[in-house]
Each structure stands twice: as structure tokens, then as C-alpha cells.
Amino acid sequence: MEKIKIEGIDSVYTLSTASALSGIPGHSIRQYIDRGLIIPFRKESNRHLFSQVDILRLKYIHKLLTRDGLNIAGIRSVLALIPCWAIRKCSDSERTGCVAFQSDTYPCWEASEKGELCKNTDCRTCDVYRIVENYPDVKSYLKTLVP
Ligand code: SF4
Numbered sequence: 001m002e003k004i005k006i007e008g009i010d011s012v013y014t015l016s017t018a019s020a021l022s023g024i025p026g027h028s029i030r031q032y033i034d035r036g037l038i039i040p041f042r043k044e045s046n047r048h049l050f051s052q053v054d055i056l057r058l059k060y061i062h063k064l065l066t067r068d069g070l071n072i073a074g075i076r077s078v079l080a081l082i083p084c085w086a087i088r089k090c091s092d093s094e095r096t097g098c099v100a101f102q103s104d105t106y107p108c109w110e111a112s113e114k115g116e117l118c119k120n121t122d123c124r125t126c127d128v129y130r131i132v133e134n135y136p137d138v139k140s141y142l143k144t145l146v147p
Pocket of ligand 1: 117
């Protein structure tokens with residue numbers, strides 16, 4: 001299995017290795033990327049690379065599709081409901097200029113116009129994007145906000 005080095009990350013894998021580790025076909029992984037469900041690393045060569053955490057994320061997405069019967073649009077809608085403005089503590093004026101705050105059909109990291117707070121943030125490292133890595137599902141996270 002091909003492992004590649006990226007500073008600060010223990011293991012980084014190519015798409016074919018990520019496919020083997022997650023059990024998800026490469027063409028499905030490409031589709032998840034195209035629809036904004038996962039943000040892999042990108043090399044200068046435009047090659048997608050995946051961390052161990054990305055593998056977990058891929059499995060989570062796959063579970064929603066196969067076990068829970070969602071389609072990709074449905075998963076995008078679920079991710080769109082994560083209250084990023086509450087997690088990032090955006091002010092009223094920041095929300096006004098943020099397309100993600102208005103949308104209920106795609107996750108905030110897919111927004112074309114992000115608010116000031118997010119413009120220069122790497123979404124891969126953001127708590128909002130990482131919720132599915134840290135909680136078994138989005139609802140478990142929401143329960144921590146509204147017990
Ligand atoms: S930094 Fe990215 S993932 Fe985080 S709230 Fe902003 S748009 Fe969403």
C-alpha cells in the first residue's frame with residue numbers, strides 16, 4: 001500500500017489505497033469529492049490524498065448511503081443543517097454576508113461566499129467539518145448543543 005508523507009500527518013494515502021482501506025470503490029470516492037462530502041488533500045499534480053481520518057469519514061458517508069438509505073443530496077442536506085454559525089460563534093453581521101448561513105442544501109464548506117470568519121480558514125481543520133469524525137452521527141453532536 002502506497003503511503004505518502006505530508007508534514008504533520010502520520011499517514012497519507014492515494015485514492016486507490018484509500019479505496020482498499022475503506023472498502024469503497026474509487027469511482028464512489030470521486031463522486032463524494034465532487035459533491036463536497038469530503039475534502040481530500042491535493043498535491044501539485046492534482047492527485048487526491050487521504051489521511052486516516054479521511055478513511056473514517058469515507059466509511060461514515062458510505063454507511064449513510066448503504067445502511068440508512070440516504071442519497072448524496074440527502075447527505076448534503078444533513079450536513080447543511082450543522083449550525084456552523086453557532087459553532088464558530090459568528091456575529092449577526094458575519095452571518096449577513098455568508099451564503100452558508102442561508103443554504104439548507106449544501107454544507108457550509110461548499111459555499112461560494114463565506115463570511116469573514118471563514119474566508120481564510122482551512123475547512124479540513126475546522127470543527128464544523130470534523131463533526132462526523134468526532135461524533136458517531138450529526139444528531140449526537142446536536143445533543144451536546146441542546147441537551
Ligand atoms: S471554516 Fe469552512 S467548515 Fe468551518 S464553518 Fe467556515 S465554511 Fe464551514
